[in-house]
Amino acid sequence: MQAGTQKSVLIIDDEEDFAHTLAERLSLRNLAVQVACSGAEGLAFMEQNLPDALLLDMRMPAMSGIEVLRTVRQKYGMLPVLIITGHCSQEDHDRAQELGVQGYHSKPLDFKELFEQLVEVLHQK
Amino acid sequence: MTDKHFMAKNLASSTHELQNILAIIKESSCLVEDVLQINGKPRMKHGDKLYHSLEVIGEQVDRAKVLLRALNSFAHAVSDGAQTCDLVETGKQTAQLVERFVRLKEHALQVVVENGSAHIACPPEEVIEALHSLIIQAITACTPKAPVLLRLGAQQNGQALAIIEVAGAAWNPEEMEQLAAKAGGSVVLAPGVCTVQFPCAASL
Numbered sequence: 534m535q536a537g538t539q540k541s542v543l544i545i546d547d548e549e550d551f552a553h554t555l556a557e558r559l560s561l562r563n564l565a566v567q568v569a570c571s572g573a574e575g576l577a578f579m580e581q582n583l584p585d586a587l588l589l590d591m592r593m594p595a596m597s598g599i600e601v602l603r604t605v606r607q608k609y610g611m612l613p614v615l616i617i618t619g620h621c622s623q624e625d626h627d628r629a630q631e632l633g634v635q636g637y638h639s640k641p642l643d644f645k646e647l648f649e650q651l652v653e654v655l656h657q658k
Numbered sequence: 659m660t661d662k663h664f665m666a667k668n669l670a671s672s673t674h675e676l677q678n679i680l681a682i683i684k685e686s687s688c689l690v691e692d693v694l695q696i697n698g699k700p701r702m703k704h705g706d707k708l709y710h711s712l713e714v715i716g717e718q719v720d721r722a723k724v725l726l727r728a729l730n731s732f733a734h735a736v737s738d739g740a741q742t743c744d745l746v747e748t749g750k751q752t753a754q755l756v757e758r759f760v761r762l763k764e765h766a767l768q769v770v771v772e773n774g775s776a777h778i779a780c781p782p783e784e785v786i787e788a789l790h791s792l793i794i795q796a797i798t799a800c801t802p803k804a805p806v807l808l809r810l811g812a813q814q815n816g817q818a819l820a821i822i823e824v825a826g827a828a829w830n831p832e833e834m835e836q837l838a839a840k841a842g843g844s845v846v847l848a849p850g851v852c853t854v855q856f857p858c859a860a861s862l
Contacts, residue, residue: 554689558692561693619678619681620674620677640677640681641719
């Protein structure tokens with residue numbers, strides 16, 4: 534990302550080490566990145582600071598990625614959301630598609646692919 | 659819960675966890691690489707070994723990722739009780755799962771997709787078991803080091819085809835017919851070519 538156009542990204546993932554390392558890598562590329570380790574924490578954070586894009590895990594305890602996504606759509610409309618997940622069932626995939634996610638990325642990530650898509654959705658916003 | 663479902667559930671959960679672990683290893687090693695690059699490849703003793711090691715970590719994570727994804731999909735298909743599957747996807751997963759056995763016999767396995775997808779009316783785990791066993795059977799007696807080809811997805815007369823080609827393969831027709839039948843398929847054998855036919859889901 535170019536200097537002076539810093540965009541913000543929120544990562545919601547219960548795998549703390551993964552989320553923080555990914556955040557570090559994105560920060561090195563001039564993005565302002567925050568991490569939330571649960572759906573509830575992520576939604577609470579968004580009440581105060583709405584990010585430009587969301588990176589969202591699907592399988593999390595207590596509140597699933599789909600539940601978070603549904604709330605995000607109700608409250609914040611078409612905020613760009615990229616799914617980052619180890620496994621996405623066909624049912625989850627279909628529901629996420631209906632809720633208008635911009636992309637899916639499976640773990641371990643192809644970082645280049647994720648970053649390129651993230652930049653694209655941030656520019657479109 | 660049957661034994662099969664119990665095992666599948668645990669395999670699905672464990673492979674999911676392993677994918678998370680691999681993801682952390684990969685992002686951590688890539689972060690080190692990022693920092694080194696930002697610092698303009700600092701001159702350090704044996705620095706080349708550090709870069710090489712990071713490259714190897716990335717390659718091995720990607721190698722494990724392929725295998726874990728195949729195992730994870732396989733486990734989820736069994737635990738979800740799927741009764742149909744895409745022969746192309748399931749065939750690719752089989753190839754990933756059988757690849758090590760093929761390599762240990764000094765053969766190389768190549769997958770050729772003839773058609774983007776072919777939905778068949780057979781549970782995926784049974785298709786995997788049949789194709790896996792047929793490939794093992796094919797390399798048990800064949801030309802040493804002959805390449806193994808698995809062609810997937812061609813369709814004819816309401817049947818989707820998985821074709822195994824190995825030069826010099828000595829087929830055991832009765833055993834192969836039994837293996838295919840377990841997954842609801844049938845085989846047509848010719849020298850070096852075993853065509854497995856599965857009923858397409860829509861044609862039932």
